[in-house]
Amino acid sequence: MSTRLFPPQFADRSERGSGGRPCRRPAVVALESTIITHGMPWPKNAETARAVEADIRAQGAVPATIAALDGKLHVGLSDGEMERLAETKTAMKCSRADLAFALATRRTGSTTVAATMMAAEAAGISVFATGGIGGVHRGAQESFDISADLEELARTPVCVVAAGAKALLDLPKTLEVLETCGVPVVAYGTDDFPAFWSRSSGLPAPYRLDTPEEIAELLAVRRSFPGHGGVLVANPVPESAEIPTAEMAGIIDAAVAEAAKRGISGKDVTPFVLALVYEMTGGRSLDTNIALVRNNARLAARIAVCGARAGMDATP
Template identity: 50%
Template sequence: MTSALVVAPEVQDALRAGRPVLALESTIFTHGLPRPRNLQVALDAEALARAQGVVPATIGVIDGRPTVGLSPDEIERLSMTDGVVKASLRDLPIAAVKGLSAGTTVAATAHLAHRAGVRVFSTGGVGGVHRGASQTFDESADLGTLATLPLVVVSAGVKSVLDIPLTLERLETLGLAVVGYKTTDYPGFYVADSGLDIEYSADSPAEIAAIARTRDALGIAATLLIANPVPAERELDPAVHDAVLEQALAAADAQGVSGHDTTPFLLDFLQRATAGRSLDVNVDVYRGNVELGARIAAALAGAL
């Protein structure tokens, strides 16, 4: 661990002792949720991990210091302070030199977790290939980064505003294995089933841990992606989802929204058009992924 990376003493102690640790990202509460709900969701996620005997390691940047294991005060600061930037992997050295505070994306969080020695990371949804990417080449940095890191990442797939079929193709090309948790239906974040299938499922955290250990023994340095769907009773109604998404895409086209502004525009449209229901599903998705990630971390540490 270099001086450029701060690892909280509790996280260091757990890693040295071989106790389970779960990485958590910060952009969900710096840029993904409104105040003050964002802070409560962040603190609840840590409590969920602790309830299963797992040390939470929320990751972010404080005054230029990439930190693995933010304190409650630091989480509150990132949650409630204006001017916090969004940092992907390429932004980390710039944020460090400029002394910026930042929420870390999946790519940045995964990199910092790996540098600290944390093996399991729970998030809401990973980035993917954007609609129209055949012309724009718009693809999340998450994919290339995860292809180089031997982590286990739990998500509910990619957000449905992205191009899910092309994302699955890219995951295969990059050598990223996708395993469904108790399903071969690939989730669509807000909905339990995107309509696309994946080849493999795992029935328990212990089985997922065994797959990760075997991957490591074979010298494969790529993330194992666990697709964990939101329970069907808590998903956004698929018919409502499809209708609203079609409206959102049409609105984005009519207003000339493009590039990195597209996804925030579409997600905001979904939230307003569903009267906040999509936001509730987002939180349910995250909680489910944190719970499963904690169980996988415990299994990898031999505590389950």
């Protein structure tokens, strides 16, 4: 799988999907790796990563987990590489601004939504599954803490399937920035914008589509526009696994307040809040996180397969 936009010394150009097998099928789904290194504890992270890849294969697509290992950007990990990444305690959390440093200094790093989109485009992959995107943090009017994921969605032609934005964020402002950036936000099978652990944020979704075929058609039309960017497909967590907004709101507020009290800022906020929410929910938030990631992977695979069947070019 070619990472053609990266210098050869910094890119793993092996023709494989995760697991090291040949990867020449057109329906490929990119996967981020920050959820492995910073989003879940060992060994749940490795178990979930393997389950997500299996879910994608079961839908007829090929998974490609993306990470930087020893200064090379890998699009698709072997079982050994996946295990190594899941066990490491020293991986950098790499967004667009960090990736060049990680590669130049021969570091190992996991990719955020923004960096994964960047690498996916370079490899000719147009569909990407994640848990939830980053966005506008609470208090951003003072801190200016806004995730690079939003600008990446505006500039990079990759479809991101997520359970909305992470619920610890300012969701109304996140939707406003996405609109300003010209990013279509499409809810799958619902009129509401989901809130990660919860099926509804209480905010209306800008658009709704009900089938993978409809989403694939939207991507094909958008791909025909000059200078087009990405699309956010907001896929609510399965009802059986959700923690309702009414229950989560107070927990999230308390976790965000604790982060502020401890002076935690920047890219450290999300991992801290996720860990604290895990404690406060007695582990339920992790079960929900796993369910929504797997749900997003299955939908992303179906979208990729629909696009491939319709003869869409895998390269945006």
